[in-house]
Amino acid sequence: MNVFEVMGPVMVGPSSSHTAGAVKIGYIARQLLRDDVANAEILLHGSFLATGVGHGTDRALVAGLLSMKPDDERIPDSFSYARDAGMEYSFGGVELRHAHPNSALLKLQGKNGNKLELVGSSIGGGAINIDKIDGLDANFAAIYPTLIIHNVDEPGHVADIATFLEKYSVNIATLKLSRDNRGGRAVMVIECDQEVPLELIEKLRQKKGILKVSYLSMED
């Protein structure tokens, strides 16, 4: 963690991991969905499941899915805000393999039909990690502008995308690759030092072999 992950955030209590981190996971999921949430299946794992209710983890995740941030004083009342916004939600438990004790699996459906399945974990002090997106390893902290690209596992995509980013003067901070199996579905997670222009994201979406492009902006 860096300095301001350790100190801060300014947040509504009671728990940085179970409340603030949970709001953030919901918030990031909402951003990656690029759509207002119509339906959310929220599955809690480990300590989130065991003590989530008492920490307001349930209200916190719903608040995040409504685009509230961790210092929003409406968090305790998020369920009624969800009703007003027409967002359906349900809770359950899940046993996730190799997951941090404070993790949640969110299955989201947007009002415009967008879908997203995300596993996020709250790793302490309000910091989070996005572990999986649509079943593939993602593993990023959501503190940089982040591009998540799902593509067919074939040669050339990494080089192409790196060239694209260079053209738009976006510097790559970190780059992670993984895939489900050879020639199957691959995922690139690219953390950037600058915001990625929307124009570039649209171009990527139209490229052959690219299955899905999600983008996490750090701008409000």
Place this chain on the structure above:
Amino acid sequence: MKGMGIKMSFRALQEIIDISEKTGKKFWEVIMENDMNERAVSREDSFQKMYMLYEAMRNANDNYDKKLMSCSGLVGGDGEKVRIALEKGNLIGGPFVGETISKALKMGENNACMKRIVAAPTGGACGVLPAVLLTYEEQMNVDKDKMVEAMFVASGIGVVISVRAFLSGAAGGCQAEIGSASAMAAGALAYLQGADNEGIAHACAISFKNLMGLVCDPVAGLVEVPCVKRNAGGAVIAIAAADMAVAGVRSQIPPDEVIDAMREVGEQIPRTLRETGEGGIAATVTGDEIAKRVLKHTPIL
């Protein structure tokens, strides 16, 4: 890719000290410059951001409501009780310790009541640092900039703990939360009292050794019992550790090794004592009864 010039998070307190000695910059300054580098911001931006957090702590303290109780009814009003007792002259520890205890309880209660606080490093441990720092500023008549510098000292210690060990009760028990907050506060206090780099690191180590093995056993899984009162304990241990370090007392075990020990201990703490609410104080007969009563009203699963 850039990367080469970027300084990653500090892996050791000794690393901060080495940079400080090589560059002639102070402990806090090394940490601030790391943030400037990491986020590509100016000196003013970094300092201002930390100042805002300190002010947010002050606001949270000022906004304490002595009448407020947590949803469970378990927590509220204790910080005010200690303040009154201090005012009457009934406390043993004197004005500094008494005020620290009062402020630590108040902040812990704010947090339990879902009011706005500053996680430092976590919500459960949010009372330790503001209790010692705000009290220090009030009673020692120091410059506000110096308080912000102390916040950087505390943050740098927290960064090292996060890299070498952990900062969440679920991962490492309460020693990772109150223990870390106390170690951060001890280092900050030692700095304010004029300790050198070694003194800062040893204040941190001494404090940690006093809280090592502390389990996370919240009743009903709530950040209330025993969490709020542990903020007061963590703050007072920070004072004791800083006083020892300032007097020249040294930890026989190097500070970074103490942090490693905290990690090893945390890994051995069973799951029932890591924020699951299934062991320790939570598993007492009364703790169990409270849990049944409280959780009956909020079923989701």
